[in-house]
Amino acid sequence: MIAEARRLLAFGMRFVEGILHPGRISFLVLFVTDRCNAQCPYCFNTFLPHLSPSTRQDAASLLSLDEYARIAGNLNPLFQVVLSGGEPFLRDDVDAIVETFYERAGTRLFSIPTNGSLPDRAARKLERMAASCPLATFNLIVSLDALGSKHDALRRLPGGFEKALSLCRAALKLRPSRGNVNLVVTTAVSDDNLGEVGALQSFLRRALPPKGWHHNIQYDQRLGSRRADVSRLQEKARDGKTNPDGAPGGLWERFVSRWYVRRINDIILDQLAQDRMIYRCVGGRKIGVVMPDGGAYPCEPFVFEPDYRRFPRRNLRDFGYDFKRLRREPGYLRMMEFIEQGRCRACPWSCAATASMSYEWRNWPLWLRGPAASS
Ligand code: SF4
Ligand code: SF4
Known part of the structure; x- marks a missing residue:
């Protein structure tokens, strides 16, 4: 009980610290590997240079x-780190990277998206990280696209559904002894699984315990702003809201699924419909993205949105692994000005919307507004 209270206090204090220091990075995405054992044809990350065969590192x-x-030592204090890839659990020292950020950057929230294909290794590492970083909260984010063989076929990952489910169960089993582990099952509603999400939801409600997890259902963001068809995205978002059995879990899980996730989706859909940014993006200011080779960006979409290709690419290795030094560089400052002036094309990336809605107080009134008529 006391350990839980200390963890929640550490979480809250670091988060508030991030709000009180608007110029300091609080949300860092690390692409820790460019390897993946799945071959999702719709992979968001294939747009990124490290997963494109021609530029593979x-x-x-x-x-x-x-x-x-x-990098961690230069970012202290840093509230949140996302460990992405490829498949992050293919990197053997993923737990050591987490422990490094916990110790050297004081990170108190780690999010790890995974395809769930390495359940034993992932569960072992998760337990070790949760034990060695007791003041940190861990969100294990397991992707499930559809039921059983349909999921496996979509990801070209034989046995992937059963393995992912087994990882979900293992993570939930950890919770009584490791209260700092949360499970998020995430489903992106795409053309390939449209209309099938309700069946997946019902299955998960039966297959997993009632509490300790939530189902994050989002429309497909992988097309980027140029190719996003707003009415199709609205249809996908509606499919995500169709839940025959209601949201799983207790009050907190329902709050996250029904209010928070949907509000972020509504905001993004509104801005895509209006074809303009409707929130002030904190990309590059509060958000940093680090590629496996040290390439540093203000956000993920900057890498593949055509409007941004003119901005030169930079590597943290050339700046002493220090975001503060990188951000003083004239070219980077010009890029930041571009973002601050709201000149990005309406961007569908929900992580940026979430961070921007959290850290930029001028965005807070948007939490209270309902979806525009366009949604
Ligand atoms: S599991 Fe993730 S990183 Fe791997 S191919 Fe699929 S979407 Fe891409
Ligand atoms: S609006 Fe989108 S593309 Fe522009 S900085 Fe923010 S996240 Fe990146």
Whole structure:
């Protein structure tokens, strides 16, 4: 009980610290590997240079644990780290990277999206991280697209559904002893699974315990702003709201699924419909993205949105692994000005919307507004 209270206090204090320091990065995405054992044809990350065959990095050029330690030391205090990939659990020292950020950057929230294909290894590492970082909260985010063989076929990952389900169960089993582990099952509603999400939801309600997890259903964001068809996205978002059995879990899980996730989706759909940014994005200011080779960006979409290709790419290795130094560079400052002036094309990335709605107080009134008529 006391440990739980200390963790929640640490979480809250670090988050508030992030709000009180608007110029300091609080949300860092680390692409810790460019390897993946799945081949999702719709992979968001195939737009990124490290997953494109022509620009694939060799292992020697990937950031080492020591280099991550230097990045972490320069970002203290840092509220949240997302460990992305590829499949992050394919990187053997993923737990050591987490421990480094916990110790050196004081990170108190770790989110780990995974395809769930390595349940034993992932559960082992999750338990170790949760034990060695007791003041941190861990969100394990397991992707499930559809039921059984349909999921496996979509991801070209034989046995992937059963393995992912087994990881979900293992994570939930940890909760009585490791209260700092949360499970999020995430489903992106795309053309490939439209109309099938309700069946998946019902199955999960039966297959998993009633509490300790929530189902994050989002429309497909992987098309980027140029190719986003707003009416199709609205249809997908509506499909995500169709839940024959209601949201799983207790009050907190219902709050997250019904209000928070849907509000973020509504905001993004509104801005895509209006074809303009309707919130002030904190990309580059509160958000940082680090590629496996040290490439540094203000957000994920900046890498593949055509409007942004003119901005030069930079590597943290050339700036002493220090975001503060990088952000003083004239070209980076010009890019930041572009973002601050709201000149990005309406962006569908929900992580940016969530961080921007949290850290930029001028966005807060948007939480209270209902969806526009366009939604
Ligand atoms: S599991 Fe994730 S990173 Fe791997 S191919 Fe699929 S979407 Fe891409
Ligand atoms: S609006 Fe989108 S593309 Fe622009 S900085 Fe924010 S997240 Fe990146």
